[in-house]
Amino acid sequence: MIKNRKRVITLLIYIILIAIIFVADQFTKEWIRNNVEIGERIQIISDNVLITHVENDGIAFGMKFPGIQYLSYIAFFAVLWLLISHIRKEKPLISNYFAFSLIIAGAIGNLFDRFIHDSVTDMIMIGIKGHYWPIFNIADSAVTVGVIIFLIASYFDNRKEEIVEE
Numbered sequence: 001m002i003k004n005r006k007r008v009i010t011l012l013i014y015i016i017l018i019a020i021i022f023v024a025d026q027f028t029k030e031w032i033r034n035n036v037e038i039g040e041r042i043q044i045i046s047d048n049v050l051i052t053h054v055e056n057d058g059i060a061f062g063m064k065f066p067g068i069q070y071l072s073y074i075a076f077f078a079v080l081w082l083l084i085s086h087i088r089k090e091k092p093l094i095s096n097y098f099a100f101s102l103i104i105a106g107a108i109g110n111l112f113d114r115f116i117h118d119s120v121t122d123m124i125m126i127g128i129k130g131h132y133w134p135i136f137n138i139a140d141s142a143v144t145v146g147v148i149i150f151l152i153a154s155y156f157d158n159r160k161e162e163i164v165e166e
Contacts, residue, residue: 010094014101021105022112025138029113029121036123050125054135057119076107095153102146109139 036042036053043050082100113120122135 010097014097017098017101018105018108021102021138021142022109025105025109025142026112028123028138029109032121032123041125047130048126048128051123052125052135054122055117055119056122056135073111076104076111079103079107093153093157095149099146099150099153102142102149106139106141106143106146109137109142113139 032051032053036051038053038055041050041052079100110120120137120139122137122140124137124141125135126133
């Protein structure tokens with residue numbers, strides 16, 4: 001009974017995290033759509049960090065191909081399946097809960113944009129000496145950080161299993 005209660009509380013914490021990231025993502029996108037013209041640039045830190053309004057109807061980094069909406073949905077459900085599989089584990093890694101929460105929050109944020117606006121609003125532009133990373137948003141950042149945390153946690157979890165087996 002205690003074990004299940006602990007899991008439910010853990011899940012609620014991560015659902016709240018998902019909600020916070022989703023709201024922050026949607027708030028910033030809505031603010032950008034209402035206050036910054038498409039293509040307009042606002043300097044935050046010199047020419048290295050800028051806010052600019054871009055509507056991305058492609059996938060990551062603006063890549064486009066037919067059926068992009070379906071790929072987005074498939075990716076979202078794949079992550080959801082991984083989360084459910086992880087929850088069912090005997091001893092799930094807390095870091096994976098955190099990683100999946102970030103990934104799901106970002107995926108929901110961008111899927112919501114695609115569904116409501118037919119494109120994703122991007123606004124964060126970072127670079128050095130005129131060379132910029134593709135423009136992104138909070139949802140993209142959440143997905144990226146979540147994947148990095150998941151990969152690092154998985155690597156160390158697998159290493160721990162290898163050491164124990166030897």
